[in-house]
Each structure stands twice: as structure tokens, then as C-alpha cells.
Amino acid sequence: MQDFRDLLKTTDPDVAAALAGEERRQKGGVEMIPSENYTYPEVLALLGSVFTNKYSEGYPGRRYYGGQDFTDAVEELARARACAVFRAGHANVQPLSGSPMNQAVYLGFLKPGDTVLGMELSHGGHLTHGAPASHMGRLFNFVRYKTDPARAGAIDFDALRATALAARPRMVLCGFSSYPRDLDYVAFKAIADEVGALTMADVSHIGGLIAGGVLNNPMDAGFDFMTTTTHKSLRGPRGGMILCKAEHAKKIDSSVFPGLQGGPHMNVVAGVAVTLRIAATPPFRAYAGQVIANAKALAEALLADGIQLITGGTDNHMMVIDTVASFGLDGAEAERVLDAIGITTNKQIVPDDPRPPLKPSGIRLGTPAATTRGMREAEMRELAGLIAEALRHPADEAVLTRLKSACGEICTRFPVPGIG
Numbered sequence: 001m002q003d004f005r006d007l008l009k010t011t012d013p014d015v016a017a018a019l020a021g022e023e024r025r026q027k028g029g030v031e032m033i034p035s036e037n038y039t040y041p042e043v044l045a046l047l048g049s050v051f052t053n054k055y056s057e058g059y060p061g062r063r064y065y066g067g068q069d070f071t072d073a074v075e076e077l078a079r080a081r082a083c084a085v086f087r088a089g090h091a092n093v094q095p096l097s098g099s100p101m102n103q104a105v106y107l108g109f110l111k112p113g114d115t116v117l118g119m120e121l122s123h124g125g126h127l128t129h130g131a132p133a134s135h136m137g138r139l140f141n142f143v144r145y146k147t148d149p150a151r152a153g154a155i156d157f158d159a160l161r162a163t164a165l166a167a168r169p170r171m172v173l174c175g176f177s178s179y180p181r182d183l184d185y186v187a188f189k190a191i192a193d194e195v196g197a198l199t200m201a202d203v204s205h206i207g208g209l210i211a212g213g214v215l216n217n218p219m220d221a222g223f224d225f226m227t228t229t230t231h232k233s234l235r236g237p238r239g240g241m242i243l244c245k246a247e248h249a250k251k252i253d254s255s256v257f258p259g260l261q262g263g264p265h266m267n268v269v270a271g272v273a274v275t276l277r278i279a280a281t282p283p284f285r286a287y288a289g290q291v292i293a294n295a296k297a298l299a300e301a302l303l304a305d306g307i308q309l310i311t312g313g314t315d316n317h318m319m320v321i322d323t324v325a326s327f328g329l330d331g332a333e334a335e336r337v338l339d340a341i342g343i344t345t346n347k348q349i350v351p352d353d354p355r356p357p358l359k360p361s362g363i364r365l366g367t368p369a370a371t372t373r374g375m376r377e378a379e380m381r382e383l384a385g386l387i388a389e390a391l392r393h394p395a396d397e398a399v400l401t402r403l404k405s406a407c408g409e410i411c412t413r414f415p416v417p418g419i420g
């Protein structure tokens with residue numbers, strides 16, 4: 001069969017050139033944005049399969065369009081596998097991505113003006129956890145809690161309990177997009193129970209690490225809802241899913257469709273089914289463990305070089321370097337310098353950051369994508385050396401050129417799944 005790239009060169013040479021460039025970029029550099037990964041070749045192929053042609057409003061056995069034998073089959077598989085992998089009573093695999101996934105929970109179970117406790121954005125929470133800039137932040141009354149820098153970034157549960165007793169939230173929400181520690185879901189649940197609140201954990205970043213059994217699982221602590229995107233540490237296609245107790249099944253399903261969304265993307269749902277089959281296997285558990293081992297190796301090497309990490313280290317797949325304190329560079333400058341040597345990161349606000357989000361005090365690094373390529377602790381130590389040297393010589397073209405070629409050499413040893 002003709003490679004689609006050859007066809008694309010004729011149909012649209014501009015997009016063909018952009019695709020070729022992106023393939024080169026993904027192969028030739030090290031991806032260290034903690035929310036990114038390389039999905040499986042089978043999933044890449046399913047995203048471009050005939051499942052993309054199908055409309056499937058509704059749920060298996062209850063659709064509004066005909067011709068659903070095979071879409072029903074893949075959605076049933078995805079739902080059953082999600083419940084098994086995450087030990088949940090029910091799964092909805094239709095959310096198109098992380099924001100609608102969280103919105104479906106809020107809109108299905110809260111009334112406008114209801115109070116929700118959520119982690120402060122600069123302490124690692126997410127925009128969809130009620131940041132004032134988000135529509136959800138205007139619709140509901142989000143009360144924010146913080147982490148405690150004096151205790152390696154742990155949540156201060158005494159302070160959280162006092163806030164909950166004063167605010168009487170309808171929901172206690174935990175989860176993060178920039179927090180390098182694990183969470184004590186039992187402690188969150190105890191506080192929520194005391195004030196009669198629902199519990200929700202957004203584990204988008206760490207869904208794969210929970211599936212792999214290397215981080216705590218909120219469902220084991222009796223949470224009402226757990227949401228996760230499917231494309232981060234889980235390695236699947238871009239999408240979202242909601243896990244919940246069986247008693248919430250009907251309400252969550254109608255909140256996703258018809259409440260919030262129309263037709264699900266069945267090419268993605270098929271990819272999610274495959275992703276979850278793999279997530280239940282021993283090699284995936286080994287992968288999840290290696291993601292954390294690599295993050296710890298990277299963090300230890302950076303710390304040993306005198307570099308300052310927010311919370312002083314990591315227990316998961318990510319870390320945040322305070323680049324202002326460590327190098328006198330803001331996060332935007334640090335991101336640009338590392339881009340120049342082939343290491344992709346993202347600028348990141350730090351707890352109570354005095355700087356603006358486009359020129360914040362740090363950068364965020366993560367290991368899921370590099371681990372997927374097969375990199376191990378030794379490569380993490382090499383990369384730590386390249387990162388430190390580049391950020392100490394941000395304007396020295398000769399140094400940056402040498403570091404870029406060292407980074408490229410590491411990449412040649414580790415092929416990218418789906419690209420080669």
C-alpha cells in the first residue's frame with residue numbers, strides 16, 4: 001500500500017512538509033514536557049482508521065444512528081478495560097479531552113455557585129480546577145488550597161480541613177499538572193466525608209503511573225470521580241475519560257452526552273481500548289516504574305549539581321527547576337536555550353510566583369516520553385549534564401552547538417515508536 005506521506009506530498013505539499021518537519025523534530029530531540037508521550041504505532045494507525053468516519057451519539061446498545069456493531073464493540077472494550085485497570089465501578093471514555101472531561105463532572109454534579117476546593121494554580125493545580133481565567137472558575141465558587149514548601153511540598157491537611165469546615169464545599173477536588181509528589185487520597189476523602197462533599201481526583205498526568213501500580217489510586221480510597229487524559233503517561237491517543245462509582249454512572253453518562261458533547265470520536269475510543277489492554281500488562285507496569293526511576297535519577301543529578309527543584313525532588317514523573325534561583329534565567333529564556341540544544345521543556349510558574357506566566361520563574365521537566373524511547377538512568381544523568389551546562393552558558397553559541405550534537409547523538413540510539 002502506498003505510504004500516506006507520498007499521497008500527501010501530491011495533495012498538499014505544505015502540510016506534507018510540516019509533517020516531515022515534526023517527525024524530524026520528534027526523532028532528533030529529547031521530549032521532556034511531562035504531559036507528552038509517543039503513542040503506540042497501533043494507536044497512531046487507529047487514529048487514521050475508518051473509525052474516524054463514524055457518528056455514534058449515545059452509548060453501546062443505545063445509539064441514535066445505525067451501523068454501530070463495531071463501534072459498540074470497541075467502546076464496550078474500552079469501558080470494561082478502564083474499570084478493570086483503575087478498579088472503578090463505571091467508566092465513560094467519550095470525553096474529547098481533559099477540559100470537557102472535568103467540565104462534565106462539574107456540570108453534572110454541581111449547581112452554579114457551588115463551592116469546590118481545588119489546588120492553587122501556581123502550586124500545581126490546573127486551569128480547569130477553577131482558575132479565574134476559565135469559564136468554570138466563573139461558574140462555580142472555587143476555593144483554593146496550597147502546598148507547604150517547608151514540608152517538601154506536602155499538602156497541609158490541617159489547613160485544608162479548616163478551609164473545608166469554613167467553606168462547606170460541595171466537592172473536594174485534588175490533582176495537578178505541575179506537582180512532583182504523590183497525593184494522600186485517604187486524607188482528602190476523610191475531610192470530604194466530614195463536610196459531606198463529593199470527591200474528585202484529576203489524575204491526567206499520572207493516569208499511566210496509577211494504571212501501572214506505582215502511584216496511589218484515588219478509587220481505592222473511595223473517591224466518587226477520577227478523571228484522566230489518555231495521552232500523557234498512559235501513552236494513548238489524545239482524549240479523556242471519567243472513572244466513577246457505579247452509583248454515578250447514569251448521571252455522568254448523560255452529563256457527557258447529551259449534556260456537553262455530541263458524537264464521540266470513535267477512532268480515539270478504539271485507540272483507548274488498545275491502550276488500556278496494554279496498560280494491564282507486566283511490561284506496562286515495568287514502564288511505569290522506569291518513568292519514576294528515570295525522574296528520580298534526573299532530579300538527583302540536577303540536585304547534585306546545585307540546581308534548585310521545587311519541593312526538593314520528585315516522587316512521580318516530573319520536576320520543576322527554579323531557573324531564576326539556579327541560573328538567573330526566567331523560564332521562557334531557559335525553555336528557549338534548551339530548545340536550541342534539542343531538549344523540549346515548558347516554562348512553568350512556581351508556587352506564589354512573582355513573575356507572569358509567559359516569563360515565569362521555572363521550567364517543568366518529565367520523563368514519560370524519553371522512557372518510552374527506552375532511555376534509562378544513565379541517559380537521564382547525561383541529559384542532566386547537558387541541561388545544566390546549557391543553562392549556565394545561554395549565550396555561548398559554541399557550547400550550545402556542542403551540546404546539541406551530544407543530545408542528537410543520544411537520540412540516534414533510541415528510536416521513536418511510530419517514526420523510527
Ligand code: DSN
Nearest residue numbers: 034035098126177178
Ligand atoms: N497541557 C497539559 C499539561 O501540560 O500539563 C495540561 O492541560
